[in-house]
Amino acid sequence: MPNATETCACAQETDEQKYERIAEIIEGYGAQKTNLIQILHMAQGIFGYLSLELQQFIADKLRLPLSEVYGVVTFYSYFSTTPRGKYTIGVCLGTACYVRGGKKIIDRLKEILNIGPGETTPDQKFSLEVMRCIGACGLAPAITVNGKVHKQVNADKLKTLIANL
Amino acid sequence: MAYKNYILVCGGTGCESSKANDIFENLKKEVTAANLDADVQVVKTGCFGFCEQGPIVKILPDDAFYVQVKPEDASRIVSEHIIKGRPVAELLYDAGKDKGRVRLKDVPFYQKQYRIVLRNCGVIDPRNIDEYIARDGYAALEKVLFSMKPDDVIDELKKAGLRGRGGAGFPTWQKWLFSQKVQSDVKYIICNADEGDPGAYMDRSVLEGDPHSVIEAMMIAGRTVGAAQGYIYIRAEYPLAISNLEKAIDDAREYGLIGKDILGSGFDFDIEIRLGAGAFVCGEETALMASIEGQRGMPRPRPPFPSVKGLWGKPTVINNVETLANIAVIILKGGEWYGSIGTATSKGTKVFALTGKISNSGLIEVPMGTTLREIIFDIGGGIRNGKKFKSAQTGGPSGGMITEEYLDTPIDYENLQVLGSIMGSGGLIVTDEDDCMVDVAKFYLGFTVDESCGKCSPCRIGGRQMYDLLEKITKGSGEESYVEQLERIGHAMKRASLCGLGQSAPNPVVSTLKYFREEYLEHINEKKCRSGKCKDLLKFTILPDKCIGCTLCARVCPVNAITGEKRQPHLINQELCIKCGECYTSCKFSAITRS
Numbered sequence: 001m002p003n004a005t006e007t008c009a010c011a012q013e014t015d016e017q018k019y020e021r022i023a024e025i026i027e028g029y030g031a032q033k034t035n036l037i038q039i040l041h042m043a044q045g046i047f048g049y050l051s052l053e054l055q056q057f058i059a060d061k062l063r064l065p066l067s068e069v070y071g072v073v074t075f076y077s078y079f080s081t082t083p084r085g086k087y088t089i090g091v092c093l094g095t096a097c098y099v100r101g102g103k104k105i106i107d108r109l110k111e112i113l114n115i116g117p118g119e120t121t122p123d124q125k126f127s128l129e130v131m132r133c134i135g136a137c138g139l140a141p142a143i144t145v146n147g148k149v150h151k152q153v154n155a156d157k158l159k160t161l162i163a164n165l
Numbered sequence: 166m167a168y169k170n171y172i173l174v175c176g177g178t179g180c181e182s183s184k185a186n187d188i189f190e191n192l193k194k195e196v197t198a199a200n201l202d203a204d205v206q207v208v209k210t211g212c213f214g215f216c217e218q219g220p221i222v223k224i225l226p227d228d229a230f231y232v233q234v235k236p237e238d239a240s241r242i243v244s245e246h247i248i249k250g251r252p253v254a255e256l257l258y259d260a261g262k263d264k265g266r267v268r269l270k271d272v273p274f275y276q277k278q279y280r281i282v283l284r285n286c287g288v289i290d291p292r293n294i295d296e297y298i299a300r301d302g303y304a305a306l307e308k309v310l311f312s313m314k315p316d317d318v319i320d321e322l323k324k325a326g327l328r329g330r331g332g333a334g335f336p337t338w339q340k341w342l343f344s345q346k347v348q349s350d351v352k353y354i355i356c357n358a359d360e361g362d363p364g365a366y367m368d369r370s371v372l373e374g375d376p377h378s379v380i381e382a383m384m385i386a387g388r389t390v391g392a393a394q395g396y397i398y399i400r401a402e403y404p405l406a407i408s409n410l411e412k413a414i415d416d417a418r419e420y421g422l423i424g425k426d427i428l429g430s431g432f433d434f435d436i437e438i439r440l441g442a443g444a445f446v447c448g449e450e451t452a453l454m455a456s457i458e459g460q461r462g463m464p465r466p467r468p469p470f471p472s473v474k475g476l477w478g479k480p481t482v483i484n485n486v487e488t489l490a491n492i493a494v495i496i497l498k499g500g501e502w503y504g505s506i507g508t509a510t511s512k513g514t515k516v517f518a519l520t521g522k523i524s525n526s527g528l529i530e531v532p533m534g535t536t537l538r539e540i541i542f543d544i545g546g547g548i549r550n551g552k553k554f555k556s557a558q559t560g561g562p563s564g565g566m567i568t569e570e571y572l573d574t575p576i577d578y579e580n581l582q583v584l585g586s587i588m589g590s591g592g593l594i595v596t597d598e599d600d601c602m603v604d605v606a607k608f609y610l611g612f613t614v615d616e617s618c619g620k621c622s623p624c625r626i627g628g629r630q631m632y633d634l635l636e637k638i639t640k641g642s643g644e645e646s647y648v649e650q651l652e653r654i655g656h657a658m659k660r661a662s663l664c665g666l667g668q669s670a671p672n673p674v675v676s677t678l679k680y681f682r683e684e685y686l687e688h689i690n691e692k693k694c695r696s697g698k699c700k701d702l703l704k705f706t707i708l709p710d711k712c713i714g715c716t717l718c719a720r721v722c723p724v725n726a727i728t729g730e731k732r733q734p735h736l737i738n739q740e741l742c743i744k745c746g747e748c749y750t751s752c753k754f755s756a757i758t759r760s
Contacts (some may be wrong), residue, residue, distance in 0.1 A: 032727075034458050037439070038439065040436070040442070066583050072461055095561065095592065096364045096518075098608055099521050099522060099596060099605070100522075130487075132363055132443075133361065133363035133366075133617070134402050135366035136178055137216075137365070137518055137520035137526065138520065139179050139526075140526070148430070150182060151179070158339060
């Protein structure tokens with residue numbers, strides 16, 4: 001069985017190769033529809049997002065109607081149907097981060113990046129996401145950049161952090 | 166081989182984000198450079214719990230507790246402490262004026278704690294199965310396989326009085342018994358690691374720091390109820406926990422502890438990891454099972470309960486991470502021992518994630534029955550920046566507030582319920598005088614409205630209606646009748662929602678209405694927010710007699726709403742003002758008022 005976290009997409013693959021890889025993953029899971037969510041995780045890891053075309057591909061392989069795949073994709077906030085930027089900045093708005101100023105962080109990021117949550121900058125460099133508690137409450141307010149946690153962020157730290165990306 | 170010194174570096178998510186990895190690598194390099202590899206072992210462990218002071222490095226057997234360590238400190242830790250035997254004083258924890266720099270045993274944060282669940286967190290290398298085994302790991306499984314009958318295990322759990330740590334507090338032995346009694350060819354064990362409660366991270370820490378304890382407990386459950394397959398449903402947001410779990414499962418399989426004919430007992434058991442995908446409702450057990458089955462995570466009515474009809478219609482035991490982490494200890498030390506800890510109805514310990522406006526944020530484990538005052542003031546060190554305590558929130562979006570007058574209540578399942586809150590998964594968020602209770606209630610409701618799956622209308626519509634009322638109240642257009650409406654809708658949601666999410670969603674509102682009703686009425690009648698959180702109710706003005714015209718406020722104002730000549734009193738244009746408060750916080754002469 002494929003390893004659940006093995007979704008690295010760093011290799012310079014063509015789309016065709018990527019689809020091949022996803023087909024292999026689906027085979028690895030025995031093309032069973034109960035593994036749909038695991039397959040979607042990996043497919044998103046490879047492509048960065050789940051386009052309708054990709055969803056159709058997975059649906060066909062699993063012999064599921066597209067509507068069912070689409071229904072699952074849109075139910076879970078972890079899945080994205082639009083391309084993400086090179087850096088996904090996730091702002092934690094769990095309670096601890098909220099009471100320690102998480103909302104200010106998101107307001108400031110909106111200003112700096114000029115995009116709202118769920119959006120990507122036109123140059124495809126940054127995406128902004130709101131996250132519901134990343135479990136780093138001792139570090140509040142926390143943000144993640146491509147999954148890496150940055151602790152006790154404030155307006156000044158944000159500026160340098162983004163300037164260094 | 167025994168080492169002379171052990172250097173333990175906290176490798177939890179918290180410390181890792183503050184370069185704990187570099188500290189670990191540097192320490193290893195320094196040890197090697199000093200030719201001490203045979204005498205000193207550097208270990209990356211799970212979370213120590215005292216996240217506020219991270220990254221933390223412990224040195225054994227000297228009991229040194231170094232806090233806020235930087236990667237460049239590695240060389241002096243090795244050259245001074247390890248080689249010359251002189252602890253680096255300025256890195257030791259400072260316990261305040263009277264006590265000064267102290268050793269681990271004197272750190273107040275740890276003094277009232279009792280670690281059962283977190284027994285191995287911060288002690289062993291979670292990626293090394295031998296270290297777990299050296300601490301009696303898998304001894305409980307062996308005992309269950311070879312010298313206990315399934316009924317004995319359930320008996321032991323019954324004596325222990327262990328109740329589910331995921332929220333509702335249902336007796337664990339009963340869950341297991343129900344499942345055991347059902348005749349079925351296939352049964353399942355699920356570990357619920359979908360820790361979505363904002364402000365709680367004990368499950369993450371256990372999985373990161375001691376994954377084998379959960380695996381072992383799942384196998385004990387499997388043996389007891391007659392299941393051969395387990396699933397761990399874990400949030401995708403916890404990459405380190407997933408990675409440590411994967412490693413643990415692989416290692417256990419290699420050691421013959423997972424798989425066919427475990428330890429020659431004839432017992433088969435396998436475990437698979439299933440990733441969540443960011444849906445809070447999947448922490449609800451029937452929704453979680455739908456998600457494992459590859460569907461939208463929507464709950465279904467109970468009964469039938471999962472113990473009888475669960476995953477793919479088969480009997481399924483679902484326990485949360487913290488519950489499972491207790492099992493092996495109970496088997497080894499006995500139910501009576503465990504049952505001697507805690508209160509009459511709630512046994513053992515509870516892990517709390519202490520966060521918010523508290524001096525010592527972190528993960529703590531205390532015996533049931535400890536008071537909130539002990540947790541907040543003795544362990545937590547009181548409120549940050551000398552502010553005044555306002556409330557402690559337990560149970561996350563399903564829980565309620567506890568106020569000053571109830572701080573001496575011993576915490577257990579029943580007492581919290583009497584106070585209008587719940588134990589929940591153990592998030593404990595402290596607020597101070599700067600927090601607005603209406604705003605906090607709105608925050609929680611916003612969360613549950615967002616996370617409602619939409620299947621049943623009381624939750625889908627009721628939550629939205631309540632949220633809209635709160636929105637109006639915080640924006641200054643609330644009416645007094647809203648208070649009663651909030652209570653009425655909340656009551657309906659509690660009674661009629663399909664699952665725990667909707668049934669408990671009104672709790673934060675109901676609880677703040679109970680204890681902080683006057684704040685609601687202030688917002689409604691006087692259009693005033695005493696803590697200044699509800700911006701639409703604020704007005705900033707410059708006091709002409711105090712303003713010296715330094716121009717700082719005009720420069721920081723993002724919308725250029727402040728005008729004035731140099732060295733002359735300035736003025737805020739109220740129509741342009743967006744009430745961000747930048748001027749208020751930046752003024753060095755207290756010349757700006759907020760009302």
